[in-house]
Structures are given as C-alpha cells and as structure tokens.
Amino acid sequence: MAAVATGGTGGLGRFALRPEAGSFLGLIVVYTFFAILGGQNFIGSPGWSSWLNTAADVGIIALPVGLLMIAGELDISVGAVLPASSLTVAIISGHFGLPIYLGIASALGVGIAVGFLNGLLVTQTGIPSLIATIGTMFGVMGLTLGFTILIAGSTGVFITPDPLTKSLFGDALGGMFQVAIFWWSGFAAVIYWLLHVSPWGNWIAALGGDRVSARNAGIPTQRLTILLYMLSGFAAAFVGVTQVITFGSAQVAAGSSFIFNAIMCVVIGGVLLTGGSGSVIGIVLGTMTFAIVNQGIFFSGLNPNFGSIVIGALLLAAVLSNDTFHALALRHAAKRS
Secondary structure, three states: OHHHHOOOOOHHHHHHOOOOHHHHHHHHHHHHHHHHHHHHHHHOHHHHHHHHHHHHHHHHHHHHHHHHHHOOOOOOOHHHHHHHHHHHHHHHHHHOOOOHHHHHHHHHHHHHHHHHHHHHHHHHHOOOHHHHHHHHHHHHHHHHHHHHHHHHOOOEEEOOOOHHHHHHHHOEEOOOEEOHHHHHHHHHHHHHHHHHHOOHHHHHHHHHHOHHHHHHOOOOHHHHHHHHHHHHHHHHHHHHHHHHHHHOEEEOOOOOHHHHHHHHHHHHOOOOOOOOOOOHHHHHHHHHHHHHHHHHHHHHOOOHHHHHHHHHHHHHHHHHHHHHHHHHHHHHHHHHO
16 A cells, blocks of 8 residues: 555555455455355355356346446346346247247347337436436336236246257256356456447446536447447346246246346445446456355355345445545546646
8 A cells, every 4th residue: 555655556556546456355355254154165166156146147237237337327227127038038938939039039129128218218308317217117017017917817927948048048057057157257258348448448437427528529428328228228138038048937026136236236346336437347346245245144154134234234335445445546646647
C-alpha cells in the first residue's frame, strides 16, 4: 500500500488499484473460512462441484447484467425470462414433440425479444431502467403463466431431451460437474473480450460515466444500450435452456432468485452501483464468492437460516470495499497527473 501512497507502481500497489482487488481478497477470506469449517468434503470434489455448479448458472446471467450496471443500467426482468425460456423449450419440444433445436432457438428468441423491448423502453421513453424492467418482468411472468396453463393445463411441463442435447447442455461430468461450467467459461471469455479488448468496452464505461458526454462524443448510446439488454435477455434465456434440459422439467415459478443473486455477484465483484467502473474478472470472482457462501453454509454444518445473514453482510462489505478501492484509485490517479 505504501507504493500507492507515494504514487509508485509496485505490484501490491497496482493490485490495490484494480476494480477486482476487493473481490479477490473477499474470495480468499470466504473460501478459507468455509474450508476450515467444511473440511475435506468442502475442499474436495463434492464441495467444488457444488459451488461451481451454482456459480455457473448465476454467473452466465451476472456477466451481461454486470455490463449493464457498468453502463449505468439495471435488468430485473432476467428472473422472468429464465422460466419463460425454459417453458418455451418444454412446451414446443416436450408438450408438442417438435424438434429440440426448434424449442431451443425459440427460447433464445424469447430472451432476445424481451431484451430488445427493455432497450426500447429505456432509450425511447426515458423511464428509469429499474422501473422499465420491473414492468417487463411482471408482463413476461403473466404471459408465461397464462400461456402455460392455457396450453399445458398446469404450471409445469416435462421434457425428455435426446442424448446429444443432454450432453451439450445438461450433462454432468463424473456425475458432479455440470457442463454449464464450461458454458460459463465461454461466456466469460467473450464478454472479457467485449469489455477489455474491443472498443465497445470504452463505450460501455462511458455510458455509465456520463451518457450525455458519451453521446456528444459520437458513441451510439441508444443502439449500444439496446444491444446490452438483448445480451442480458439472451444469457437469461440460455440458463433457462440449460436448466430445463438438466432437470427435464420447467416451472412457472422458477427464476426469481436469479434477479438479486446476479446483482449481488456483480456488486461483490467490484462493479460500482453508480456505473462507469468494473471488470469481468471481478464479476467472475464475485460470482465464485457468492456461490462459495451459498453452498458453504451446508457443508460447514451451520444453521441454513444464517445463510441470508452471511450473504447480506458480504454484500454490505463488498459495497464498502468497492467505494474504498475506487477512492484509492482516484487519489492515485490525481497524484500521478
């Protein structure tokens, strides 16, 4: 830390200035804590598969939600897109018996369409993204419930995927590690390139920093916002597809927990609530931290009722550490200039 205070560029100082610094330290502390309490079961394959499977599902959604938050937006509708896409696959390919690829394509189309609608509402009406996406969330939930009961006569639909589809989207390696972990890695690689390598990354950060200045600088703010919402809808729909293929059924009530879980992963990962700053590595670390806490409660023998308390405390600590590291980085930049 002394290197930061003097404007130096030591290894520890450079690490402290990175947006994911707090989330990395949090991950180490949390894993060590539950490794001590959980013992061999937690640090072995059962523990790793448990929290990695949890991290993969929420992590795929958290990545584009993180991009939106860096851009100064929110997407609450992901919790409704997930069951809508699951039921789309189950109804088309399970209830009606049409090819599975048609059901999957339709489900992903639902997610993209909802994302497009969210983007239009935010950019064309000026409605805050929180309100706009809450509105679409309830709208999609209502449509999902209505159509499912109308078509299937119940709130749940079953499906038996073929072996190839099962192996691609719902299989478990060694009976433990879901293939969704590899999909999560792929999503992370693509979004890392988008945010940290391509010119789009600077555009996204500029949106969260000052939208008016970004527009005046020639950045296509409206088109970029719509595309980010479409990416968020696609990711939520993709998780819905993997879940229905994994479990062989879809339920109307599924998915609500993903709304706040994804946002918590992003915040724990160092993304500022005010937008303009964040990293993909931080979001991945934040997702891992959340999943370790979520599953570590059960391996440690602690009362599961304390799980929410631990996660809530972790979220508050993450927000405080994010503000601290961000202020530290700003002071360092001011001294160097």
